[in-house]
Amino acid sequence: MIAAKGICKFYGSGENRQEVLKGVDLNVSDGEFVVILGVSGSGKSTLLNILSGLERADSGSVQYDGTDILRLSDSELTKFRKAQVGFIFQQYYLLPHLSVEKNVRMGADLAGNRNYADVIEAVGLADKRKKYPGELSGGEQQRVAIARALAKQPKVLFCDEPTGALDEGTGRQILDYISKLQKSSGISVIMVTHNQNIADMADSVVRLNSGTVLEVRENGKQKSAYEIGW
C-alpha cells in the first residue's frame, strides 16, 4: 500500500522558481493498476520520480506500508528500490555498452531471476538478445527497458509512457503482458500515459493538471489490452 500525502516539489530558484507539484495526494493499494493522465508538463514524470524514491519532495510524505521513504537515508533508499520497485523510463536509460541480454540481466540478477530469457521473449526481442542498444530501433529500445524492469520482478512497477514509441500491435501486446503479470503476481502498476484509451484498463485513473490532482476515478469495469481503443 502506497500513501502519498501533500507532495510539493519546486524547481529552479528566484524568478525561475516553479512549483511543479502543488500538494498531491495519492493512494495505491497492493495489486492496483493506476493510470496517471495529464497534459505535457503537468508534472507526471516528477510525481513518478518522487513516488519511487528517485527524487525527494520538498514537502509531504510517501509511505510504503507505513514507512516514509522520504525519511530514508540514501543506502536505505537503495535497499528499498532493490526490493520494491521497477522502472520504465520515458527516455529508456539503457546501458549502451551492454547487450540487450545484459541490460535485462541487470534487473534480473538483482531479484535472482533466472528466467530472464522468458521476459525477453515476451517483449518480442528473442532474436535481438545479442544486439546493443545503438543497433535497435526506438521501439525495440523501449521494449528492452520494459523487459529490464519486469525481469526485476518488482512489487511496484512505475512506467512512464511505456508504449510511447510502439505501434498499435506491439503496444497492445506489451500492455497485455504487463497487465497479465500484474494480475498473476499481484504487483502494483503506476503508469503515466498520453493515451486516454489505456485508462480503460486501469483500476483507477488519476488526472493531473499543472501539479494538482483534478480527479481520481475508479474504473467499474476494466477492459483488456485488446478491447481498448487506440
Place this chain on the structure above:
Amino acid sequence: MVIGIKDALKFIGISIVVCCAAFVCTLFLNYNLDLKSFGNIPDAAIPLYNAQLSMGKAIAAISGCGLALTSVVLLVFYLKNYINAHGKQLGILKAMGYSRFSVAKHFWIFGLSVFLGAAIGFLAAYLYMPTFYRVQNADGLLPEFAVRFHFELLLYLIVLPTLAFACLAVLYAIWKLKAPVLNLLRENCTKTIKAHKERDESFLKGLGSATLKSKKLLIFLIAFSAFCFSSMVQMSLSMFDLASETFAWMILMIGLILAFMTLLMSLSSVVKGNAKTIAIMRIFGYEYSVCSNRILGAYRPFSYVGFVVGTLYQFALLKIMLGVFFADVDIPVYTFDWKALAVALFAFVAVYELVLFLYAQRIKKLPLKSVMEE
C-alpha cells in the same frame, strides 16, 4: 557557434602544464642567454660556468619536451572528449549543411588555454628571475650581471606554442568531423562496438570488461596519468642528489603540482565518464560500493601498469640526459633511486584512493535524476 571562451577555460589542465613548462624554460634559458653574453670569465669560475650552462640546457630540455608532450596528449584527449560530448550539436550543424572546416575552425579557441598558461608562466619567471640570478651566483664567483629581457623567448615560448596548439586543435577537429553525421548524432559509444562475443555470465561479472571496452580512451588516460605521476615525482625527488637544493625544491614543487593535476584530471574523467552507468544501476538498487568496485575498480590495474612504465622511463631519461649534458662535468653517478620509488608509490596509492573516496561521497549526494540528465 557552440564553442566559446568558457570551453577553452575548461582546458585548465593544459594551461597549468604549459604554465609550468614556460616558467622553467624561461627561467633557465634567459639565464643561459645572459650567461653566454659574457666576454671573459675568470678562470676560477669556468667549471661553475660550464656546469650551469649544461644544467640549464638539461632542465629546459627535459621539462620543456616532457611537458610539451604531456600537453599535446592532454589536448588531444580533451578534444576527443569534447567532440564526443558535443557530438549532437556538431552533428546537427553538419546535418544542416555547415562544412567541416567552417565548424572546425572555431576550435582555434582552444589555443587560448595554451596562451594563458604560457603567458602566466613567462611573467612569473621574470618576476622570480632576480632572486634566481642571486641564488645561482651565491658564491660570487661570476661577475655581477643583470636580468635582460630576450625577445626571442617570447616568440618561442608563447607565440609559437599558442599557434601550434591552435592549429593542432583545428586539424584534429577537421579529422574527427569526418565521421558520418549519424555517428556524431548517436551516443558516442554505441557506434564503435563490434560484435564481440559476450560470455554467458552474470550482469556484474561482465560489467567491468564491457565498461573498459566501451571507453578505451579512459584506460589510456588513467595509465598515462599514472605514468606522469610516477615519472615526475621520482624524477623530482632524484634531483636532490643531482642538483643544488634550490633547483631540487623548485623542480619538486612543479613536479608535484603536475603529478597531482594529471592524476586528478584523469580520475575525474573516469568518474564522469561512468557516472551515468552508476546512476542507472543505483536506481535499480545496486549499492554504490558494488557499482564502484565493478566499474571504477576495473581501471586500477592499468594505473599500476602506467606507474611501472613511468618508473622505467624516468630512470632511462635521467640516465641518458645526464650522459649527454654532463659528460664533461663532475657529478655523482646516477643509480636507481629506490627511496624515490617508495615515496612515489606511497603517494600515488594514497592520492588515487583518496580522490576516488572523495568522488564517491560526492556522487552519493547527487540526486540520481540530475546525473542521468546531464
